[in-house]
Amino acid sequence: EVDAFIKDDRPEAYAELVESLLNSPHYGEHWARYWLDLVRYAESNSFERDNPKPFVWRYRDYVIQAFNRDVPYDQFIREQLAGDELPQPTKDALIATGFYRLGAWDDEPADPLQARYDELDDIITTTAQGFLGLTMNCCRCHDHKLDPIPQADYYRFLAFFAGTERYGLRSDDSVYQRSIRNIATPEEQAAFQQQLSEHNAKVDQLRAELDAAEARMQEHLVGGEKDDFKRDSVRLDVIRHHIGKHITQAEFDVYASTRKQWTDLRNHPPRSADQALCIKESGSTPPATRILGRGNPHVPGDEVQPGFPEVLGMPTPSITPLADGSSSGRRRVLADWIASPENPLTARVMVNRIWQGHFGRGIVRSSNNFGLQGDRPTHPQLLDWLAAEFVEHGWSIKHLHRLILMSSTYLMSSSANEKALANDPQNDLFWRFDMRRLRAEEIRDSILAVNGSLNLDKLYGPSMYPDIPAEVMAGQSRPGANWEKSSEEEKRRRSIYIHIKRSLTVPLMAAFDVADADFTCPVRFATTQPTQALGMLNSEFLNQQARVMAEHARQQAGNEPARQVDFCLHQTLQRTPTQAEIDRGVQLMQNLQQQQQLSADQALQNFCLLALNLNEFIYLD
Incomplete structure (x- = not known):
């Protein structure tokens, strides 16, 4: 693909490349990762047992598909915050509410009330920082020290989520009761019931075969205990000891195999293919929300109603519970406000994140904090213009990508010059492209x-x-x-x-600094540490992949060392290697064979490992 693009000198070649990448199904896989970092996506609960979250991968797939389909960002917000409260919610909208279930969960808290407010604080933090760029979590115990957000605003915001049921109580079974929804269509549910009936029939058939076999075996037991065969787990070696010579080894093997099949089937019944980890509410009337003295749940104060941050000048919202009484309707009101074109923060925050994804840092570097403690925008007018353009074009994220990718700013080289470095060493003016590690x-x-x-x-x-x-x-x-x-x-x-x-x-x-899933991660930092080089040179994974690459090189380039080196460097560097680079690679392989007594295959594997460790492979410039 790289070679084809380089050879294509048509003016429209680059624009066509941009469109092909945006239309690739792998576009969603790439950009979804940024969002999953932001919402602290993980598939386990943390704490001592760290048990898995059932079906949470559906949320990940929802995000990938949303990016691929270019779901309007305002719809993306509404589905995650209030998908279950939308009129006739779709399967995707219900899956999207898994957003609320991504955080850590303590299944044995010493103080259950404290744990409940910790969970709500996690939701508030992720929602306010992720969608609005506000650090409202600073107000849990007191008024914000820098931004004009009083403690009461925090609890008014919390009231939107007060009716949500907890992820679970003290067992994994409670998770299924409180957080799992069946999202299957009637046709899918009928197919599942058919599958379940067939499964149960097979279990019953195997149980009948076991009962018959055990009855025959009982006739030959000497001093055995009849109840042994009714236990869930039978020591087959004990049975074998008590069976007389009238039971053959073949018959016993059939019995053991049948029992294993029965045990496996009984312990692994089919689950509905369309279950998802979702939010649920306790009804149309949530419990009262009170301001907590210094954030202590055991010191409740004045009651508050759901409301938006006063600094944004929004009126107290009018909230109507769902007609069927299943939910309070509060989260729908919050989602509509966040997704409103009149909201001064939402579009700017998302535009800044897309810019950050392309350039490594946002126009506002502190992309989760647009408050006074955050960084000032380097280009405020550009941020405003992009936000307006974003909304005017239907909150289309792909439209933003096109604008940025087709800009002269994005097409800048990473090369520096002395004068520009002296005037703008931090590259705040984006006069060159910042090199970054993958x-x-x-x-x-x-x-x-x-x-x-x-x-x-x-x-x-x-x-x-x-x-x-x-x-x-x-x-x-x-x-x-x-x-x-x-x-x-x-x-x-x-x-x-x-x-x-x-x-x-x-x-x-x-x-290599993967996101910490315990917290919202707006940006990853690229550290340099010894474990990176150690892992890239010595880990079983890297050495295995080097062996695969060496075999691939032999298949594509034959046994000629120069051609093998050329192929490996072409693959890793995505450019034609120089003759000097090829010569050094060949010399290295010869030295490994002569001085280390390695075979030609082993020398090629070592060169492949070296190629995978080159800075030019690890860094994007």
Whole structure:
């Protein structure tokens, strides 16, 4: 693709490239990751047990699909904050309310009331910072120290969420009762019932076969206990000891196999394919919301009603509960206000995030904080113009991408000059493109892409589980718990599909500053630390991918070392390597064979590992 673009000298070639990338299904996979960082997306609950969140991957898929379909941003807001309160909510709208279930959850809190307000604070923090760029969480205990937001505003904002049910109580079963919705259509539900009936019939059939076999075996027991066979878990070696010679080994093997099938089926009944982790409300009348003395839930003060921050000059909202009494309607009012074109913050905050995604930093660098403590915009008029353009074009995110990608600012080189560096060393004026290191997911996906093994065919669906070293697993309170085994094909999927367990991060991702899912993450910082080089050179994953790349090079370039080096550098650097670079690569491979007694294949693998560690591969300039 790079070669084809370079050879295409038509004026419209770049615009066509932009359109092809925006229309790619992988566009949503890339841009969804920024949003998932922002809403602290994870697939486990944190705390001691860190159990998985059922069906939460549907929210991730919803975000990917929303970006791919260019769902208007105002609709995107309404679906996440109040999808269940919309008229005739769609399946996507219900899935979108999984936004509320992404945070950490303590299933055994010492103080349940404190834990409840901690959960609400997490929702307030993520909502206010994510959609509005406001640090309202600073007002939980007192008036904001810098911004004109009193403590009462915090609790008025909290009142919009007061009717939401908790994620769960003290067991995972309660999560299914409080947070799981069946979102299947009548046709899908009928198909599931048919599947369930067939499953139950098979379980009953196997149980009948076991009963018959056990009855025959009882006739040959000597001194055995009849009740042994009715236990859920039977020690087959004990049964074998008591069975007489009239039961053959073949008959016993059939019995053991049947019992295993019955146990597996009974323990793994089919679940509806269309269940999702969603928000629920306790009814049309939420509990009263009171201002808490210094944020202490055991010191309630004056009662407050739902309301918007006073500094924005909005009137007290009128709220009507849903006609069926299932919900208070409060979150719909909040969502409509946030998604309103008249809201002075929403469009500016999102425009700034898109700009940040392209340039590495926003027009307002503190993209979660548009308050007095945040950074001033470097180009306020540009921010205002982009926000107005965003709203006027139907809140289309792809329209924003086109504007930015077609601009001369985006097309700037990363090359510097002495005069410009002296006048603007921080590049606040965007006179050049800032070189940046690839994000953790981009590094892993690029490695798989250049060696030809990246699985781009499967989009969406349950997450996959990469291999994690046993030494890392050993550090868990329950080593290996809730970390499944994925097929080799699954493990080659894009990194956005990696299962995110809060207490267990894939080492390569952790080394390259993957987002901390306990908090909203507006921007990732690129650190430099020894574990990055150690992992890139010595980890089993990198060495395995180097072996795959070496085999790919042999298939594409043959056994000639110069052609192999040329191919590997072309893949990793996405440009034609110089003759000097090829010569150095060939010399390195020869030295490895002569001085380290490596075979030609091993030398090529080592060169591939080196190519994957080049700065030009890891950094985008």
